[in-house]
Amino acid sequence: MQRFPFIVIEGLDGTGKTTVRKGLFRLWEGLYEVTPLCVLTSNFLAADAAADIVKGKYQPSADNRDRYLQALVADKAATLARLVRPALPNRPVISDRWLVSELAFFAVKHDMKPGETYERLAAGITQPVDLTLVLDLDPRDSLQRAHGRQGDAVRADWDVLDVQARVRQVYTEIVSEPAAYPLLGEVAHIDASASPGGVLDQVWQALIAHDLVPSLDPATEAVAGDR
């Protein structure tokens, strides 16, 4: 079966995930002439789980931890069934966060080992990502960017230096042993301190390196990415 890739963008708040998502969307649509579908880490497609997601994310406690995990599994399974899998035969899917951010959240807020959280999530999620892009930036810089944005994009209990430093540490641990997390697919480290254009170029090169974009060579219009 022919299909397009499932791509995930991960990174601390303020590392440029939105710019990468929108830039990748324009790259696919403008250059490769395929319009991607963009989704988020939670899409509220499992209606019965929606309340638990909101509560578990914004009022995390020992009491709601397991319900939150179950709700995440239900929502991601619904997202895969209703959006990702139906889309991939015709277009790439780009998700703004997916699994790594959840592993970091449970590590920081509930002191769960990433491997333990992963096992719980993996029990209900069967579709692996093709490429997880991890945008890496010193949390002091990412926080400065995040707090410079308009609106209410930052949270007082999350977007502070000690928490973000811990989140980055978890990211680093996960990225250092990708084989332990096969649902992440290939993992690419992206230096998010570069200019927005430079970051997008790194992302594009990662896609090319993993044969995840069609060939633009007029002489080889045949299928790319046979592996």
Place this chain on the structure above:
Amino acid sequence: MPASPQLRPTSAVPLHRMWLTVGDGLQVQRVHLHLSEWREAIASNTPLPDVHGVGLAAALAAVEFTHLASVSSHIDDAGLRPWLDLPARYAFPVGPTNVLRPAAMARADELIMDGVDQVVAADLAAVCGAAAWWVGFFAIIRHRGVHHRSLQPSTASIARMVLEEAAGIVALGMAIRVLEEHLRAGGVAEAGLRMAYCRALAASVAVERRMPALLEELGELRLVDLVSMAVPWRGRFTKYAGGTGAGQVE
């Protein structure tokens, strides 16, 4: 585990590309419809009634094509030939330099900071120079137009800097189209070209935040259509996505 991706080549022309072509036709139509009006405004030799900081209309009517003879066939592939031909045919060859040209050319300079070959540079210079003329054309006849939402006569004035911003955005959009054709022709391996495209896409993301406010400041329908359809952003083709056809009653 699902199979690895096996990317199929695209075959059908995507809808957004067709809408881009429809939009190109709209702009060309408008130039021909309003050419006499534009010439009269310049010949009147009086300051533009609704644009501050520009002075005479002639300051928006010139184009400077130092590289026009050396542009590549990728201009045609990108559908941009009319965007160069109309200013080449109608622009005022003498008179002041177009005051919007620096803002438009600055876009080209930003994109090629890492170096591109001379053909790419010539194409970018040509389209960015033309962008200044197109924004200038519709600015000159702006006072005869209607507001883009109310379709009532547009009476508010605008400042030169708003037009400069508009010229930069139209230049950016034309640059993106040219760069895509160079990349499709085998340029992906060229780091400077790839980087120029990535800079352009990132710039279009940055522009998106400002676009709604800028369109309100421009106000008048023809300028709003020209700028809003120039670059990728969430509101680019809402006109066509809602079922509007190619033409529009002027």
